[in-house]
Amino acid sequence: MDVDFEYQYQHTSTIAMGGRDKSFILAHCSEIEQDNQVPCFFHGSIIHSFVASKCLSTLGKTVRSHFAISPDQRINMRDPIVSVGNGQLHFEAFSSCNSVYARIDVLQTGIDGEFIQSGCTNVDFNDATIRAFNTVGRSDKLIVGVGSNELKVITSRAETTEKKVSLPDRWIKGLGNVQVYLSQMELAFKLNKIEALQLFKGLPKSAVKPEYFLSKSGNSYTFSAVAKPNSLKIGGIHRLNLIENLLLHVDSVSFYKHEDQQSTAVVLDFKDIQMLFLLSESVYRGFSGESKHIENLLVQLPEEWLLSINNYFKTNEVFQPTLVSIEHDIQLGTMATMQASLSSMGLLGYDLWSNNYFYRKLPFKLSRLKRCNPRLQNAVKLVDDDAVLLLQHDKNGIKAEVKGSANLSHIVVGKGNDLQCTCTWFTNNRTNRGLCKHILAVKMKLGEV
Known part of the structure; x- marks a missing residue:
């Protein structure tokens, strides 16, 4: 919305x-x-x-x-x-x-x-x-x-x-999700200007549906529709045409790989200037719908805690969660929730070069935590409506029935953090875009955070 x-x-x-x-x-x-x-x-x-x-x-x-x-x-x-x-x-x-x-x-x-x-x-x-x-x-x-x-x-x-x-809320949601992806990335390939110019000669100029893969063979790099060992998957590769006109001026071009290949980052280095592009898995998948940190929002923190952090940091200042937790005597679990809350309001970014978060001084609006996470609010409603029925909860695992609309129920099963659901969302996305509302509701019911 x-x-x-x-x-x-x-x-x-x-x-x-x-x-x-x-x-x-x-x-x-x-x-x-x-x-x-x-x-x-x-x-x-x-x-x-x-x-x-x-x-x-x-x-x-x-x-x-x-x-x-x-x-x-x-x-x-x-x-x-x-x-x-x-x-x-x-x-x-x-x-x-x-x-x-x-x-x-x-x-x-x-x-x-x-x-x-x-x-x-x-x-x-x-x-x-x-x-x-x-x-x-x-x-x-x-x-x-x-x-x-x-x-x-x-x-x-x-x-x-x-x-x-x-x-739009989707910009705030998008800002919250991109820093999660960036913080989970590692360098895959680093090309000099000549290598980058040669590589981009093989870039499709028009929209393509198949996934492409960047791979290195000898001293050359190629884009191909065929996956090879250690290749980098890039969906909607034609989006890279945005940067082609910049290649003549770069010192290097670095490609970053996400741990589950759900996104790709490209960093153009001009020494005193860097330009980052983060591409989602496909053109039909916007960053606003990812909910990468939704599980860490199951616990609500006091508003004054978040407000004090917001008042403490200035724009572009380095934000190191571990250091903040030590200096302010904050438990690491609480820090993860605090970090997710700040991200959901668009207040944190991530720098791939320094591997550090940085702070954005955007409006401090707790209402965005709810508005930007409708899946979480739907899970809260399921619990409040007593729609979660625990069928099993022992050392062998968890099984629960979650009642939905039109007399349709979904089954959540699993053990520990490895939970699965019979709903369409989970079937299509697994946990790549955050947990479904049914698994979230079961976790809330169990008090597992």
Whole structure:
């Protein structure tokens, strides 16, 4: 379900040309009211301007890409999220179908500017801004402002615009799920520029249904529809066409493999800039429907615990769960629940290069824990309605009958954490997209968390 939040940009994003200096003043808007009072989060130049512009243009292209939706749904385009803080800039977005997550990380060594305030905000990526990114040359200077140092001047240049877009729950849900996938990945292949350019010559240009596999033979890499030992599975491989225009500028391209091959990550390294793409298993599988951390949400934590963590961390600050649990005397089990809760509100991201979580200062809304996890709420209702009947619970295992609608019941059987269900969800997905509501309800009934 999409929840409308009215973004009221005080002005449009503007581009000022002065010789070879091109200044992009990105209009911003946040759900956090005090952040809206900040005229500017960051103002300065990105050192590798040409590469940064190409990456930002690709990010805009990603947001507008639709791999599994009808054309009339393309109007629901989203403005990227920008995280400013800890000496870095993060630009994040999903494709319209939610099957591709993209993030640009501009590192501290690639920035010459002033971080006025840390924070997380949406920025106006209008058509004129995206077109202008494509005009930045190799010798041009790229100046970026998230907000404006001179709000009156900018406002006088452009008419005040009230732009309304939807802030969908699926973006929040997607942010929560992608960091789970990323934290469970390991490096599969690392290619230099020449190897990457040769590899992408064999990339299908149009949509393909079969899964493809990336494999190495001798000193060369190939995409093939045939699986080979140690190959990397990539579903909806044509989505990688998003990054082809960036390959001429990379230092390396790294492919990351998820432990159960349910997603694939590609990281383009430009030294001071990195761009990450995370692809779901198929174009019909959006990250918003994964519920990778749903089991850790069976226990509800006091609101003040989560609020204290949210007040403690700043945007882009490293978040190390083990260290946080030690410093604040939090049990590891409780920390897992806390981490899942923060993720469900979109407050955590994950950096593959440093293998660390980072914090996003998004609105702290506990209502999103419920709204973004309807399967969990359905499980709670099953327990409240006394729809779970335990038939067996001993050393040999568990067997339970869970009553559904239309007098249809499902059987949950298994031992320990290895539970199975007769429902259609479990048949189609197993546990790859989180537990079904019936297994969740049985676990809640047993108090197993």
